[in-house]
Amino acid sequence: MLLKHTTAEIxxxxxxxxxxxxxxxxIGAMYAALxxxxxxxxxxxxxxxxxxxxxxxxRHYKEPVIAATSxxxxxxxxxxxxxxxxxxxxNIFTVYQPEIIAVHTTCLSETIGDDxxxxxxxAKADGKIPEDRYVIHANTPSYVGSHVTGFANMTKAMVDxxxxxxxxxxxxxxxxxxxxxxxxxxxxxxxxxxxxxKVRTIMFPDTENVLNGPMTGRYRMYPDGxxxxxxxxxxxxxxxxxxLGRLASGPAARALDVKCKVPCEILNLxxxxxxxxxxxxxxxxxxxxxxxxxLTIERGQLVDIITDMHQYFHGKRVGxxxxxxxxxxxxxFLVSIDMCPAYIITGTPAGKKYEKALREATAEVPFEVQIKxxxxxxxxxxxxKQEKVDLIIGNTYAKYIAKDEDIxxxxxxFPIFDxxxxxxxxxxxxxxxxxxxxKILDAILDRKDRDADDITTELVM
Ligand code: SF4
Numbered sequence: 001m002l003l004k005h006t007t008a009e010i011x012x013x014x015x016x017x018x019x020x021x022x023x024x025x026x027i028g029a030m031y032a033a034l035x036x037x038x039x040x041x042x043x044x045x046x047x048x049x050x051x052x053x054x055x056x057x058x059r060h061y062k063e064p065v066i067a068a069t070s071x072x073x074x075x076x077x078x079x080x081x082x083x084x085x086x087x088x089x090x091n092i093f094t095v096y097q098p099e100i101i102a103v104h105t106t107c108l109s110e111t112i113g114d115d116x117x118x119x120x121x122x123a124k125a126d127g128k129i130p131e132d133r134y135v136i137h138a139n140t141p142s143y144v145g146s147h148v149t150g151f152a153n154m155t156k157a158m159v160d161x162x163x164x165x166x167x168x169x170x171x172x173x174x175x176x177x178x179x180x181x182x183x184x185x186x187x188x189x190x191x192x193x194x195x196x197x198k199v200r201t202i203m204f205p206d207t208e209n210v211l212n213g214p215m216t217g218r219y220r221m222y223p224d225g226x227x228x229x230x231x232x233x234x235x236x237x238x239x240x241x242x243x244l245g246r247l248a249s250g251p252a253a254r255a256l257d258v259k260c261k262v263p264c265e266i267l268n269l270x271x272x273x274x275x276x277x278x279x280x281x282x283x284x285x286x287x288x289x290x291x292x293x294x295l296t297i298e299r300g301q302l303v304d305i306i307t308d309m310h311q312y313f314h315g316k317r318v319g320x321x322x323x324x325x326x327x328x329x330x331x332x333f334l335v336s337i338d339m340c341p342a343y344i345i346t347g348t349p350a351g352k353k354y355e356k357a358l359r360e361a362t363a364e365v366p367f368e369v370q371i372k373x374x375x376x377x378x379x380x381x382x383x384x385k386q387e388k389v390d391l392i393i394g395n396t397y398a399k400y401i402a403k404d405e406d407i408x409x410x411x412x413x414f415p416i417f418d419x420x421x422x423x424x425x426x427x428x429x430x431x432x433x434x435x436x437x438x439k440i441l442d443a444i445l446d447r448k449d450r451d452a453d454d455i456t457t458e459l460v461m
Contacts, residue, residue: 093128
């Protein structure tokens with residue numbers, strides 16, 4: 001029993017989180033920054049934070065994640081980190097030659113109150129930033145929000161620093177897509193769907209070919225992928241923006257609307273049949289195109305698979321833990337195939353509106369669904385101890401609960417430290433929906449096989 005101290009009895013806790021269902025803001029900022037071409041993320045704080053953030057991303061994506069740090073010591077902690085950051089900017093452009101440095105703060109530099117825009121201006125004035133090179137920043141204090149907030153803040157910084165409206169007010173026939181914190185393969189899949197529809201898109205951030213690139217035998221610090229500065233600028237002249245996931249993508253989309261008058265639609269992540277339908281439909285309407293037969297066929301395949309698998313899914317109780325944008329779409333998908341989300345927890349403070357959306361999504365579940373926003377995995381475990389579920393879907397940390405309670409488990413979301421391959425296969429779109437269903441059904445039927453004796457083991461299930 002790895003979590004033997006978890007009790008079934010629930011006592012009210014107000015100021016204590018046990019086994020949080022989130023991680024810290026800079027990790028999200030670092031991931032978003034890696035989605036800019038030629039960008040070196042920079043952690044303005046101590047080396048411990050930076051090492052943790054890099055290692056979390058490296059362990060999930062199984063790629064060497066690059067970043068730099070202001071390497072605070074006692075002096076910077078007392079007098080502020082300006083000198084460290086100025087020296088870091090100089091060293092980084094001299095030695096590592098990125099096109100952009102994306103600075104994010106940490107708890108320590110936020111508590112000190114370092115004024116990052118002022119430091120960047122000083123670096124410019126001191127000639128530490130070469131021509132055609134850029135330093136951008138996002139404030140990412142980790143004592144508020146979560147890694148999702150950090151991702152949203154850095155994505156918004158891309159708009160604040162780069163997006164430009166055409167002086168004449170002319171709009172290009174491009175659609176911006178802000179994909180949210182999804183896998184590089186998901187970003188590729190979203191772009192593939194748009195390309196099938198012959199829609200020109202600018203995706204930002206875009207980690208395809210950054211964190212799921214091919215093994216060539218040669219290390220490249222700045223891989224081919226990532227949104228270019230030219231694309232970020234041009235995003236201000238697009239005819240519309242689709243923001244996928246309100247928490248991760250909403251702030252950047254709204255900022256672009258305010259700054260450059262690019263109208264935005266904030267949608268759920270295109271996970272599952274209905275939310276993919278909505279994404280395709282709104283993309284079709286904004287771009288004024290038709291949905292090609294190829295996508296209609298993919299949709300039909302997903303419907304076919306749902307029909308074939310439905311008998312195994314019906315009525316199954318599921319516990320869900322993860323990030324808010326993913327959880328909402330996943331919940332809607334599970335309910336649409338007659339599964340019953342029983343417990344839902346995210347560690348990200350997503351607000352009352354979000355909780356209401358989850359309650360609406362689970363309105364048809366024939367029992368009271370336990371939802372906690374924000375909540376922790378200790379409570380999630382306590383709920384499971386009170387009444388079991390048939391399946392848990394969550395990140396790697398949920399495996400301890402699944403193991404202790406002997407419940408089938410599907411790894412989904414961030415982080416996944418103990419499996420490989422997830423960053424190469426999408427779970428968004430119709431094809432992603434098929435893959436997700438296959439994973440869920442495998443987990444359920446593998447358990448059935450495991451528990452069957454010689455007499456009840458079936459060849460055909
Ligand atoms: S929570 Fe704050 S102090 Fe801890 S690793 Fe994250 S940024 Fe650093």
